Amino acid sequence: MLALPPDAPDHLDGGPVSGLDDATARWLTSPAGLAAVAQATAALDGGEDTLQLSARLARDVADAQRRAAALSAAVCRRSARARWAEADDLLFTREALEQASDPAVSAHRADALLARAVGEGGGFEGTVLDLGAGVGGDAMALARAAARVGARVVAVDTDPARLRLLAHNAEVAGVTITTRCADGLEVTSGPGVVCHADPGRRVGGRRVRRLREHRPSVPALLAAHADALHLAVALSPGVEPEDPDLPPGLEVEYVQLGTALVEATVWTGAGAGAAAGAGAGPHPALRRATLLGADGTEVARLPQGGREELAVGEVGAWLIEVAPAAVRARQHDALGAAIGARRVARTRALLTCDAAVPVSPWYRAWPVLAVLPARPKAVRRWLTGPEAAPHLDGGVEIVLHGVEAEMPRLWQQLGRPVRGPSGLRVAFIRRDDDAVAVVTRASPSDAPDPPDAGTDPPEAGTDAH
Numbered sequence: 001m002l003a004l005p006p007d008a009p010d011h012l013d014g015g016p017v018s019g020l021d022d023a024t025a026r027w028l029t030s031p032a033g034l035a036a037v038a039q040a041t042a043a044l045d046g047g048e049d050t051l052q053l054s055a056r057l058a059r060d061v062a063d064a065q066r067r068a069a070a071l072s073a074a075v076c077r078r079s080a081r082a083r084w085a086e087a088d089d090l091l092f093t094r095e096a097l098e099q100a101s102d103p104a105v106s107a108h109r110a111d112a113l114l115a116r117a118v119g120e121g122g123g124f125e126g127t128v129l130d131l132g133a134g135v136g137g138d139a140m141a142l143a144r145a146a147a148r149v150g151a152r153v154v155a156v157d158t159d160p161a162r163l164r165l166l167a168h169n170a171e172v173a174g175v176t177i178t179t180r181c182a183d184g185l186e187v188t189s190g191p192g193v194v195c196h197a198d199p200g201r202r203v204g205g206r207r208v209r210r211l212r213e214h215r216p217s218v219p220a221l222l223a224a225h226a227d228a229l230h231l232a233v234a235l236s237p238g239v240e241p242e243d244p245d246l247p248p249g250l251e252v253e254y255v256q257l258g259t260a261l262v263e264a265t266v267w268t269g270a271g272a273g274a275a276a277g278a279g280a281g282p283h284p285a286l287r288r289a290t291l292l293g294a295d296g297t298e299v300a301r302l303p304q305g306g307r308e309e310l311a312v313g314e315v316g317a318w319l320i321e322v323a324p325a326a327v328r329a330r331q332h333d334a335l336g337a338a339i340g341a342r343r344v345a346r347t348r349a350l351l352t353c354d355a356a357v358p359v360s361p362w363y364r365a366w367p368v369l370a371v372l373p374a375r376p377k378a379v380r381r382w383l384t385g386p387e388a389a390p391h392l393d394g395g396v397e398i399v400l401h402g403v404e405a406e407m408p409r410l411w412q413q414l415g416r417p418v419r420g421p422s423g424l425r426v427a428f429i430r431r432d433d434d435a436v437a438v439v440t441r442a443s444p445s446d447a448p449d450p451p452d453a454g455t456d457p458p459e460a461g462t463d464a465h
């Protein structure tokens with residue numbers, strides 16, 4: 001059951017926010033506008049200066065707003081090439097490009113949402129609502145996933161200009177998307193509908209972290225679409241699983257793309273609650289982590305583990321850095337418990353242990369060579385001593401964990417060792433009552449980079465080294 005208001009007026013809360021008015025968007029998506037964008041892109045590719053180009057464009061495009069929109073779309077196309085295969089035909093505004101999800105992450109989320117829709121208990125009537133669809137980064141991925149199961153996507157946004165660009169982008173991508181200019185909080189979903197939302201994470205230029213500060217507000221979205229079969233809300237990874245506006249029993253998935261933590265997705269609906277039991281207690285939501293390779297393929301998934309609280313102890317033979325998605329999902333203690341590790345400090349997600357640990361995509365284990373006071377002089381002395389000598393050819397890397405330092409000055413204080421990624425690594429670590437400098441070899445033994453490693457969480461007691 002789906003009831004959508006007719007095309008809504010521009011005064012709705014939140015829009016239009018694209019910096020592009022509807023008339024200019026209509027021109028931009030016309031043959032004349034597209035020709036201007038293509039001309040501007042080619043000129044920028046050829047090294048033409050933007051001022052010069054703007055003056056030249058004025059010969060064909062008299063309207064200053066149209067010229068600015070074409071130029072901005074051309075600049076965006078060039079930066080979108082790194083992420084979208086079809087970038088040279090897509091249309092963006094600067095803000096919309098900044099807000100668009102990475103296509104690899106969009107595809108992962110869209111596939112997971114449609115799998116839930118068709119996978120559990122039936123009842124999916126075939127409509128996916130994308131609430132706050134922008135220029136369609138996510139909507140295109142949703143439409144591809146929906147087409148595979150015979151479903152359709154309705155893209156909802158308060159900004160009519162963005163929706164015009166979305167319609168153009170959908171055509172370029174070869175997908176079918178219906179657009180509706182409406183408030184995503186007023187659109188009716190219902191029990192047979194699946195919803196996706198990607199609320200704005202910046203308000204007045206400031207990055208927001210609280211759920212209620214997003215646009216549209218996440219608690220309002222959850223309330224407005226409480227009846228939906230499934231709802232996936234893409235949020236900043238800075239969102240806390242303990243946010244007071246997150247109802248108990250939901251699922252929060254922290255997503256890491258390569259080595260970068262990129263987002264937290266809140267899932268509601270059947271399946272999200274498999275969670276409910278595990279989500280009880282001090283943390284209301286089920287928290288899990290997903291690792292995607294750079295191409296977006298899922299490398300590993302970490303379900304919520306136990307609630308072990310690891311003891312804190314001295315740094316042992318291995319220093320273990322847990323993948324950021326697992327740390328955000330508060331899984332570091334469960335991971336550590338499975339490999340017999342302890343924490344370096346109560347306030348740090350860094351682990352340590354005495355025996356070699358199995359290779360895992362969820363952490364990197366660095367062989368410890370020395371634990372020193374966190375004083376530059378002490379580290380400098382060690383770096384010029386016999387133990388450091390065999391490793392120095394590969395250079396020295398510095399990492400800071402909770403320690404503040406002015407890097408150029410620190411390098412100077414350390415005697416300016418040759419920098420490099422394959423010799424030694426010095427981790428300055430703030431502990432609960434003091435700080436230490438832990439010198440390790442710079443390659444984490446034979447552990448590969450997280451995204452390329454195997455897919456299974458570590459098993460207690462396995463010794464892969």
Ligand SMILES: C[S@@+](CC[C@H](N)C(=O)[O-])C[C@H]1O[C@@H](n2cnc3c(N)ncnc32)[C@H](O)[C@@H]1O
Nearest residue numbers: 014100101132134136137138158183184198216
């Ligand atoms: C982060 S952007 C979406 C980006 C999009 N998912 C993509 O990948 O291209 C958020 C969008 O929400 C829209 N928005 C804000 N408040 C809204 C509301 N109440 N109803 C519908 N859309 C809204 C904004 O106009 C903006 O386009």
